[in-house]
Amino acid sequence: MADGRNGHRVPLxxxxxxxxxxxxxxxxxxxxxxxxxxxxxMTANSFTSVSLDPPLILVCVKHTAVMHTALLEAGSFAxxxxxxxxxxxxxxxxxxxxxxxxxxxxxxxxxxxxxxxxPILTGALAWLECELAAVHEGGDHSIFLGEVTNAGRDExxxxxxxxxxxxxxxxxGDI
Numbered sequence: 001m002a003d004g005r006n007g008h009r010v011p012l013x014x015x016x017x018x019x020x021x022x023x024x025x026x027x028x029x030x031x032x033x034x035x036x037x038x039x040x041x042m043t044a045n046s047f048t049s050v051s052l053d054p055p056l057i058l059v060c061v062k063h064t065a066v067m068h069t070a071l072l073e074a075g076s077f078a079x080x081x082x083x084x085x086x087x088x089x090x091x092x093x094x095x096x097x098x099x100x101x102x103x104x105x106x107x108x109x110x111x112x113x114x115x116x117x118x119p120i121l122t123g124a125l126a127w128l129e130c131e132l133a134a135v136h137e138g139g140d141h142s143i144f145l146g147e148v149t150n151a152g153r154d155e156x157x158x159x160x161x162x163x164x165x166x167x168x169x170x171x172x173g174d175i
Contacts, residue, residue, distance in 0.1 A: 025163040027125075028090045031059050032110075032118040033077040035070030038101035039119050041108075042067040043094040045162050046141070047079060055148035057128060060141040066100070071144055075132045078118035079146075083125040084158035084169035115150045125160075126153035 026045040033040055046060035059079065061068045071077055082090055089108050092098055099106070109122030113129040120127045130146025137143075158171035 022164050025161050025168075028082045028086075028160045028162055028167070029059070030080045030082065030089065030093045030108075030121055030124075031061070031067060031071075031077055032080070032120070033067065033070040033074040034117050034119075035073035037066075037070070039105060040066055040070040040100070041093045041104060041119065041121075043090050050145065056133060056145055057130060057148060058143055058145050060138060060143050062141050068142060071132065072135070074116075074118065076116035076118065076149075077130055077132065077144075077146060078113045078116050078120050079128045079130065080121035080124035081126040081128075082121075082160040083123055083154070084160050084171055086121075086123060086160055087167045087169075089121065089123075090160060090167065113150065123157070124154070125157055127151065 027047070029044050029047045030041050031044050031047070042061070042065060044059055044061070048058055050056040050058050057079065061071065092107055098104060105119050110119035111122065112118070113120050116129040116131075118129065120129075128146075128148050129150040130148050132144060133147040134145040135142050136145070156172070158169055161168045161170055
């Protein structure tokens with residue numbers, strides 16, 4: 001239920017809410033961690049900066065996702081912010097039928113992060129490595145708060161965005 005404009009509670013339709021939230025443009029990330037089952041990656045747009053001092057970010061992960069367990073096991077993770085040319089990578093890491101474990105990263109070049117060991121994707125617009133600082137409940141998701149321990153960026157490439165149910169590119173000349 002949500003408050004209507006006239007102050008009355010109205011039923012909240014999930015499809016309508018998804019449509020409303022889809023009007024907010026977001027960047028696309030791939031969150032990676034190395035759990036007991038090996039390296040794992042997951043496309044996520046529920047990512048945001050929280051604080052510069054201390055340097056904190058958050059990512060939201062559904063309780064039933066493989067990544068949920070991997071993050072808890074690893075205690076550290078990496079976030080690759082995808083560049084304009086990485087739509088295929090975003091779709092791949094969102095596909096539940098992709099290979100798991102070491103072969104999961106065969107199609108996407110990556111290097112282990114020097115601090116976390118979590119894969120950092122080649123060609124990313126920017127990346128961060130984080131130590132898990134806290135986990136908070138958020139409905140059917142957990143909110144993973146990470147303290148940034150290492151970061152880098154490539155200013156020569158544009159950004160991949162998600163808006164209104166689709167991928168869009170923001171090239172560096174468009175800004």
